[in-house]
Structures are given as structure tokens and as C-alpha cells.
Amino acid sequence: MAKSLLNLDEASEWSGIWWLPDDPDQPLPGVLRYSPDDGLVLSLIGAFEDRITSTPSPGLTVLHEGSRNWDVIQGIAEQQEISLLSCYPSSVQRTVGARVKSPDKQTVVAMTALVGAHVSDEDDAVFSAAEIAVEDLQFWAASSVFEGFLGAPDGKIDGTGSISVTPVQTRSVLVDGTEFRLQHQHTLPFFDQSKGGTVGRMRDTAFVRVVPAAPFSLDGAREAASLVQDLISLATHRAAGMIWLRLEVAESESVLLPGGRPKPKRRADVLYTPTALGRNNAKAVDHHRVFFTCASLPFEEVVPRWCEARDRLRAATSMILGLRYAPARYVETNLLTAVGAAEVLHRGLRIDEKPFPPANFKAMRDAMLAQVPEMHRKRFKGVIRNDPTLRDRLHALAARPDQDAIALLMPDVDRWAGRTTRARNDLAHEGKTPNHRTEELIAIVDVTAAVIILNVLHELGLPAERQREIVREHPQLRSTASAAGEWLVAPADAP
Template identity: 20%
Template structure:
């Protein structure tokens, strides 16, 4: 990492290995806003005979001049010899490490064994997703001049939202501050929100990290765009500090590229640009949150494909379409199964077909045929799509029919276009959608996938109707059909 970049933290201090605390080296730790962590040392932990080689240090401890104690985990480094320009010249070893994870606030001899009962997370644009207005502005209008006067601004302290899940309680909490200038020429006020997770039992750092990722993806689904985790603070009664006569929990800050690496647009997100906001689901959020954590591992491959499309707006339409089509097929396989033969029956049929392969076929040709028989017991994309459309129509009725009016044509378009873009078979080229037609087909496939996810999360018809009515991308699809009825019939 370039030390001249704008860093979230740049900390000078002394650093050592936990099993050799007497050898302390001066150096600088830098943490970027993307979570990239870099430690540059003047000196080296590496033996002389290993200089110049890559080294791994599981844990490095340090004390910084600003934030005190640090624990650095999964440190990958390389040493080199530099020449110091002083009288007579001098050589000194230096070392630079790329750090996997940084904990600020405490020393952990074996961080993987440490457990925590509480974590607090700040999320970028979280206030936009919550859509909760804390400030109220009031004024009067002079009847003669028509000018406003007697302004007043009030802050209604927002309540804390609490949701109980099997392993933890999740709270959405607010912090507000008012900073008047000394001469009261202006007043700066702000309300920020955080997510606090209180576990019923202490959790390992790996489990805490996994929960943060799952929660972030739910909010990213709602926002329909990538979001960054701005900060993660862990606390535990095992790590206390005494200030005067009072003891308090030590806030342990957690930094990792795995948490903070998502690129975001860093702009205000308006409700019409979202899939759903907290305000849309507030009364049912506990059930949705519980179901999301239950479902996540099962549909994680689907979400990876979905988010790769959402996160990269510059991806070619053909690539985005293929990702969503694959996500739909994977979703059906994960949720419905989609096998018309058991594994045992498949093996029996497969063995019979392999025995029927002509003897003059080469080994490569036999292997190719055998590979194609592996999934012979599963339905193809076409019946999977029909099943998915029927499922969301049963759940949400005419709300879905507006977007997929001709099911037969839609299924054929998706299947033919997927097959052409996968194999580039010239016989399918005339059937495959391209240009504007491909973009519209991709949006409607994404619509189907999103409806399937909402169905699994337990969204009601009323909730879905409200979402479809206000979400700009869905309104665009309907408006395009109304404004271009002839081309829409051809492209749909």
C-alpha cells in the first residue's frame, strides 16, 4: 500500500513478536479506508540467512503513539537491506508486512481463540436505508411579506429498534450531537445510526465476521448496490480499562480488507433507487432477519452471482444476463432440487448409457460423453423457469404478471439467449436477444430472481405491491412497454 494514500490510520510505534517481546522494532502501521493494512519496520524479525525471502508471522504485537495497543494477525512480509546515507554509509535491514487483520485496543496472544459477546457496526449510507427523519423544521410565514420567520428546529430522539434471533439480539441504535459555534453563528447537528449485536453466548472472531457479512448482504440487497462497513467495534468483559475509580469496557476496533473492500458510489441513496428500505419492512424485520440468516448458506452462490451484477455496473449486458440466468438455475436447484431421478436411478441409467458407447470412440470422446451424463437426472433451465414463474405468480398474482405477460415467450427467450451466449451456436443467433432487448430481458430475469428471494423471506403481497409501485427500475420496465408497445412485443 502506498503510504502517501489517504489513510484511515497511520500509526508510528514499536512492534514485536509475542514469543520474543524483548526485541522491539520501530515502524509505521497504515490502514486505508479500504481496509488495506500495511506495516513497515526499521529492522527485521527475520534471521540473517532468510533475508530477502517471504515470511509469515501469525501474530505481531505493537504499541502506537495514538491508539495504544495493537494485535496484527496473518502477517505476510518480505525483508530487504537498505543503505542509510550517513557519514561512511551504513546498511540496515527493513521489513514490510501486509496484514490480514488488525485489532486496536488490546493484545491477543492467540486471537483465533478469543471470543466476544458484543459487536457494534457502522454502515455506509445506513441512514438512507433506514429513512428515519430525526429532525423537524417549523416556521411561520408573514402574511404581508410572505417571508418565513420564527424558525425552529427540533430533534425527536429516535427510539432503539430491537430484534431477537436464536443466537443474538440485533439492535439499531442512534447517536446524535449538536455542535454550536462559540458565537452561535451556526449550529451543526447530526444523527447517525449503528447496528449492535448482543450474542447470547460468546462468539469467535470468525463467527462474528460471518454474521457481519450476512447482515451487510441483506442491507445491500435492500439498497440494490454495494455498501461498505465503516467501522467494527468489539467489546467483552474480559477486556476492561480503569479510568479513575471507574471501570469500563475497552473498545476493540477491527480492521480487515475482507470487511471494508467493497467499492461504493458514496452518494445519497433515494428510496425509489432501492429495492426495499427498513421503513418498508420494519414491522416484519425480525422474521425477515431470522429467515435471512437461516437461508443464507443455502443461497450464498446465488447471492454471489446476483451481487456481482449489482456491484459492477460496467459489466457487459451479455455477462450480466448470463450471471442472472445462472443465478436463477442455481436458486431452483438449491431451493427446489429439480431432479426427476434419484441419484441411484441416475447412476443406473448412466452406467447403461456408458456401456452403450461404441467401442471405436476415443478415450477423450468417452470422457466427454460421461461428463454430460453427470446431470442427466436434473431438469433443464426451461422447466426450472416455468416452475419459478408459477411459484411467484401463485404467491403474488397479477403483480408478477405485469412484468412477465407471455410466460412461454419469456422462457423461450431466456433459454435461447442463454444457450447462444454460452455456446455461440449460429443456429440460435436469430433467436437470441441483443442490444436493448437483451438489457430488458436481463432486467426481467433479475426481477424474477428478486421476487423469488422475497418469497423465501416471507414478504407478503401487500409488501411486494408497495415495493413494485415505488421502485424506479420496475416502473421503467412497465413504462417502456406502454411507450413502445410494438417493439415491446418483439423484445419481450
């Protein structure tokens, strides 16, 4: 790539001039600073008019309470176009009436910065591709440009060896007109010489390149980034932080330089506050904690399945992945989230089975309503429904993944379904769960979340044997199965 990437976990700074799109002839000098903790802050010498005023009559100006926000501020800094989106003034220092006249100073906070392009708003469709890097994508890709060799003649390491670099072939798949590519980029060899020694290094980075059929906007790029982020979060069973997001400006490659050479593609880095911030140099995920990689579910197969499943089951996957991104501190919140996700997933899978044949149910309901006073009949009619109960839904979800995996996860599906239903109903209708100990509630939450995850993995086509391996070997699911064996088994003296 032409210039170094802007990682979201690294601070950056740009000095330049800035203006409002509807007043480009009044630019102001200033410095834009970005940091993971403080976000995007523009310090201006001078000030954009942020006061809300009106002129009821000539020569009379009235100031109203509040201040003006700006959808876009544009600038040029460090030989790049920059667009700041969703901006608001955080402070202003004016010198009206001061003894010595000096420039005003203003601080503006922006929600998003595009470093490398000017846009009119977040819906401006001027990009042709998005390149996305998230945490643990390299491990999930199950490929690398590096290969190491150790010299070991006669089976004894002799101190010789080498690291070879072989470009990795791009993997690609087309989904509803949008191309998804799994690509690698690597740096050239570099020798870092210090007083204490020399370190030779290169860096291999895996990323996903998304190329829609038509130009798209910043909002579309963020949606593509979210899709990739959620896939890696599901695969690794942890929050997958965004490391960087870069966009390619549409049609920039069609411009020719003198001599007929194509002009280099123009790219814009996106700086914003993602759902989870990726740490570029943090230690990679432990392989024991990963559900699947491209070695077990090929990229060309899992991406189309994930796009379809995420679209169809989005509410459920968002709820269950939310426990990875922002785990709640209270078991009651987790209980409602996990059980709610299970209900939403069951509906999204479209596997509802009516408890009674529709014709029989209508006759039954009419017979019951005939016994209700007419003034209350409308209310009762809305309550009497031919829908499966929560317990029915939980049983149906447990019946979909590999049954050996479910058996490893919990020994008594009926007990889990019954205790989960009672816990949810007690909490929703009475505001407390007096019939459950905290340890049992935790087991209910973890087992329910695991059943949802196994269902999603089943939808993605994860082989049955791998489902069993996950329950047997993943540390968290192994702990969940142990808790289920302790808390979700019917007592020996139960009827």
C-alpha cells in the same frame, strides 16, 4: 461510545513499538499508517528477519529465495493495543557493509488491523459483540433521533423553529441464540463558528449490534458484517459499502475499578478492505430506489427471515448481489451469472418437480439404454436424468412472487423463459449468441435478475402490494419492464 470511531474511508496514523508474538523482547519503533487507497502500511526503524535461511553446518548460513510472512504483528501505539494480521514485507533497506552504521528500515503491509486489542490470530475468540455501520443503514432503519419544527402561525412561516432530539428505542431480535439490535447514537450539539457564519450541528448514526451467545473471532465478526451488508444491499438495490466495524472485547465489562464501579467496556476498531468501501459523508440513497425499509418490513421480522433465507439461498444471493458490488462490463458474463443464479435459487428453494414419475422414468431410461452399445452405456446413463430443464426452472421461479408484479415486469413469461434458455445454451455450448441482439440479451439479464430479486423479497415476506409498487415505481425495474415489453414478446406472426 468511549472514543471516536475509525471510519474506513478516513486516513489514520499511529506511532508506537511493534514486535512479533514469538519474540516480544525485540520490539521495533515504527509508524502504522492507514488510508482507503493504500491500506495498512507499517514503516519500521529496524527490521524483522524476513529472509528464509538454514544452517546446514555450524558457522554456515544459507539464504533461500523468498521472504517470510507473519500471521500477527503486535504493537502498542497512542495508548492502545494494536494487532496486525496477515502481514508481509514489501521492502527492506539493510545497512550491511555501509560506511556509516545506521538502523535498517522495513516496510510491512497488513491485511487487517485491530486497534484496541491483542489477538493471537484471526480465529482467536475474544470478542463478545460486533457493531456494524454500512451505507444507507440510517435510511433503511426508517428512524431518527431528530425531529424538526417550523413556526407557522396562521399558516405563514415566521422564521422560528427548532430541532429536537429524542433517543430512539433499541429494536432487538434473537436469532438462534444471537441477538441483533438496531441502535442509534448521536453526538452532542456543536456550533461551528467561522468568519462567514455559524453552523450548529449534531450527528445521528444508526448501526446494528450483533451479540452472539458465546465469544467469537474476527472471522465471525466479518461474517456478521457481511450479513448486514448484504441485507442493506438487497433492500437498497445497490452496493452497500462498509463504513465502520467495531468489536467489544469479551469480559472487559466484568473488571471492577476501585469503589466497585465497572471498568468501561473495551472496544477494538477493525481496519480492512471490505467488499465495498463505505463513504460516510456521501449523499444517501434516493428513496425511489429502495425496495424496503424497516417501515415496510419491521426489523424484528426481516432479520430472522434474512438469516434463514441467506443461509439456504446463499449461493444465489451472492451471485445476484455480486452484480451490484462488481458489475461486469460484458453482457455475456452477466447472462451466465444471472441464469446461473436462477438455477441455484430454484434448487435452494427446494421446489423441484420431476418431469416423470420416478418408476416410469426408470423404465424409460432402461429401455433407452438397452439400445446403446454396452461400451457407451455408462456415459449415456449419466446424461439421461429426471431433472427439470432450465426453462422449467424459470417458469417455476416466475410463478412464486405476486403474479400481478410479474405481469407488470414482463408481458410474456413463456417468451422470456424460452429466449433465456436459448441464449444461455448457445453461449455455453457454442461460445456465442448469434440468435440474439445485444439489446435482447440485456433485457434477458435484467428480467432474470428482477425475477430472482422478487423471489428473495417474497421469501422475506414483502407484501404483494409492495412488490407491485417496486416494479411500477423503481426506476431500474420500470426500465426493465419497458425493455421486456419491447424484446421479450413473441412476434405477432408467430405460430
